Amino acid sequence: MSVIRLENAPSIIGYAAVVGRRESEGPLSDDFDMHDSKEKFGMDTWEKAESEMQRVALNLALAKAKLTGKELGAIFAGDLMNQCIGSSYAAECSHRPFFGLYGACSTFAEGSVLGSLLVERGVFAKCAVLASSHFCTAERQFRYPLEYGGQRTPTSQRTATAAGAFILSAEGEGPYVREVLPGTIVDMGITDINNMGAAMAPAAYDTLTKYFEETGKKPEDFDLIVTGDLGKEGHGIICDFMKNAGYDMSRVYNDCGLMLYSTQTQDMHAGGSGCGCSAAVMAGHIMKRFEKGSLRDMLYIATGALMSPASLQQGRSIPGIAHLVRISAERSGE
Amino acid sequence: MSLLWDMVKAFLVGGAICAVVQIFIDKTALTPARILVCLVTLGVVLGAIGVYKPFIDFAGCGASVPLTGFGATLAEGVRKAVDERGLIGALTGGLAGSAGGIAAAIFFGYFFALVFRSKPRD
Amino acid sequence: MNVDKQTYKKYVASRAPASPLVKDMFLAFVTGGAICAFAEGLYNFYLFIKIEEETVRTLVPVTIVFLASLSTGLGVFDSLAKFAGAGTLVPITGFSNAVISPALDDKSEGLVMGVGAKMFTISGPVIVYGVISSVIYGVIYWLMGVLL
Numbered sequence: 001m002s003v004i005r006l007e008n009a010p011s012i013i014g015y016a017a018v019v020g021r022r023e024s025e026g027p028l029s030d031d032f033d034m035h036d037s038k039e040k041f042g043m044d045t046w047e048k049a050e051s052e053m054q055r056v057a058l059n060l061a062l063a064k065a066k067l068t069g070k071e072l073g074a075i076f077a078g079d080l081m082n083q084c085i086g087s088s089y090a091a092e093c094s095h096r097p098f099f100g101l102y103g104a105c106s107t108f109a110e111g112s113v114l115g116s117l118l119v120e121r122g123v124f125a126k127c128a129v130l131a132s133s134h135f136c137t138a139e140r141q142f143r144y145p146l147e148y149g150g151q152r153t154p155t156s157q158r159t160a161t162a163a164g165a166f167i168l169s170a171e172g173e174g175p176y177v178r179e180v181l182p183g184t185i186v187d188m189g190i191t192d193i194n195n196m197g198a199a200m201a202p203a204a205y206d207t208l209t210k211y212f213e214e215t216g217k218k219p220e221d222f223d224l225i226v227t228g229d230l231g232k233e234g235h236g237i238i239c240d241f242m243k244n245a246g247y248d249m250s251r252v253y254n255d256c257g258l259m260l261y262s263t264q265t266q267d268m269h270a271g272g273s274g275c276g277c278s279a280a281v282m283a284g285h286i287m288k289r290f291e292k293g294s295l296r297d298m299l300y301i302a303t304g305a306l307m308s309p310a311s312l313q314q315g316r317s318i319p320g321i322a323h324l325v326r327i328s329a330e331r332s333g334e
Numbered sequence: 335m336s337l338l339w340d341m342v343k344a345f346l347v348g349g350a351i352c353a354v355v356q357i358f359i360d361k362t363a364l365t366p367a368r369i370l371v372c373l374v375t376l377g378v379v380l381g382a383i384g385v386y387k388p389f390i391d392f393a394g395c396g397a398s399v400p401l402t403g404f405g406a407t408l409a410e411g412v413r414k415a416v417d418e419r420g421l422i423g424a425l426t427g428g429l430a431g432s433a434g435g436i437a438a439a440i441f442f443g444y445f446f447a448l449v450f451r452s453k454p455r456d
Numbered sequence: 457m458n459v460d461k462q463t464y465k466k467y468v469a470s471r472a473p474a475s476p477l478v479k480d481m482f483l484a485f486v487t488g489g490a491i492c493a494f495a496e497g498l499y500n501f502y503l504f505i506k507i508e509e510e511t512v513r514t515l516v517p518v519t520i521v522f523l524a525s526l527s528t529g530l531g532v533f534d535s536l537a538k539f540a541g542a543g544t545l546v547p548i549t550g551f552s553n554a555v556i557s558p559a560l561d562d563k564s565e566g567l568v569m570g571v572g573a574k575m576f577t578i579s580g581p582v583i584v585y586g587v588i589s590s591v592i593y594g595v596i597y598w599l600m601g602v603l604l
Contacts, residue, residue, distance in 0.1 A: 149537020
């Protein structure tokens with residue numbers, strides 16, 4: 001698969017990020033549109049809470065774009081819950097064509113790739129991209145009950161309670177989705193669910209090197225390169241491997257999992273993870289930086305660890321994936 | 335004075351068992367559920383070969399409260415029941431010996447599950 | 457990536473920060489020891505108020521289970537266990553927490569298939585393997601009695 005250039009680059013005309021308590025206490029707190037310190041969003045179960053969080057993010061993004069739900073051609077959404085129920089229930093009352101996606105932590109980029117392609121090719125005039133994760137629903141599904149007493153290893157990441165939304169449009173003032181590179185599945189044999197950074201880093205390396213090789217660009221051509229949520233471990237691994245391949249990313253590279261929480265004051269081990277992590281960082285922090293003009297051209301590479309509780313119990317290794325999206329304040333040019 | 339000494343013994347022995355298990359938690363990929371299963375099975379084996387009883391006599395709750403003690407209780411219950419009732423005791427003795435702890439865990443677990451709500455942990 | 461899976465695995469293992477073993481062991485020792493010492497105190501207290509020793513042997517674990525369930529319900533247990541590790545896992549408190557925590561969580565799936573069934577997702581194996589090994593021991597013990 002090669003890099004797809006979007007000649008009539010779709011514009012991100014609305015965006016919103018909604019988070020839970022610990023995310024709102026982190027370094028990016030000012031960039032989020034809303035948070036609920038109880039993390040229940042007025043609902044009685046965690047699953048309903050996650051849907052509500054995603055629904056609120058969609059409505060806030062629509063409001064910012066001065067649109068109503070009816071004007072959306074389609075919704076692309078995903079989360080971590082079984083059968084993607086978080087997104088289905090969130091999209092239920094919008095009555096718009098709906099595509100449920102599963103890409104684990106890469107979902108927001110997966111949705112952005114699909115959404116921007118379909119908008120650019122004229123299939124939809126506007127569409128919404130959504131992703132969410134909730135610590136409590138993910139913990140119940142992938143790890144242990146919430147009140148279960150256990151220790152986390154230093155390489156483990158915390159599933160963020162967060163949702164992010166983009167509204168993509170064929171017309172708009174930007175920022176624009178200029179290029180996309182869908183990822184392929186890369187599995188380097190990592191089986192440890194407590195070290196997902198190591199499982200996903202090879203996929204991010206694969207996608208990034210493909211992009212640089214094909215376009216002839218270098219990391220320093222961009223203001224910022226962010227990976228989805230490789231966390232502390234994955235961040236170190238990809239820096240090592242990129243350096244060996246001749247790409248020095250140290251000055252422009254960051255990771256959403258490390259940006260979301262403070263590693264000093266919050267006990268989050270290797271950082272954040274989950275679909276909502278990079279979704280909220282992109283739709284909150286990064287978009288605010290485009291607004292302020294401090295960011296002109298960047299690469300977003302969201303990584304996903306595509307295991308299930310059953311595959312883990314069967315001892316299978318964790319397949320990783322990484323989708324790349326280039327977002328730029330300019331619609332054309334290099 | 336003997337109470338204090340009993341408590342010190344329980345502290346040292348119980349603490350030592352926990353510290354040893356901690357090595358397995360940190361150094362191996364064993365999940366907590368597997369560790370608990372290993373401990374209870376080990377307790378049955380140690381109880382069966384007669385090692386655990388003297389250990390409880392020495393350390394009291396330092397040996398009986400860790401999950402190995404739960405296993406030893408199962409073994410002891412089985413032995414008693416086989417002595418009294420023959421082969422059928424192999425089936426009835428274990429759970430009878432540990433019935434209090436299991437029933438308490440189920441009852442209190444159910445009761446408090448109804449009363450409280452789960453909260454996101456830090 | 458131009459490395460094979462084995463090399464990559466080794467590289468990942470070599471760079472991953474290890475758990476602080478000495479600190480973890482110390483905390484496990486102190487909390488686990490404290491729970492056992494508390495149980496021992498309780499044991500002597502029950503004897504002191506003239507409860508029969510046979511009853512006390514059951515009453516002590518029952519009390520500990522009660523306190524562990526209560527603290528789990530209050531949301532305190534997991535905060536303690538985060539530091540204590542094996543210190544709260546190995547004593548009967550760990551078993552008790554394993555019973556109540558899924559029950560508490562899965563209340564949203566109803567009282568029968570939620571609380572009733574999920575109660576044993578973590579603690580079930582403990583009962584299963586405990587009972588199986590004790591039955592095997594019972595049969596061996598009986599055979600030894602018959603044959604010897």
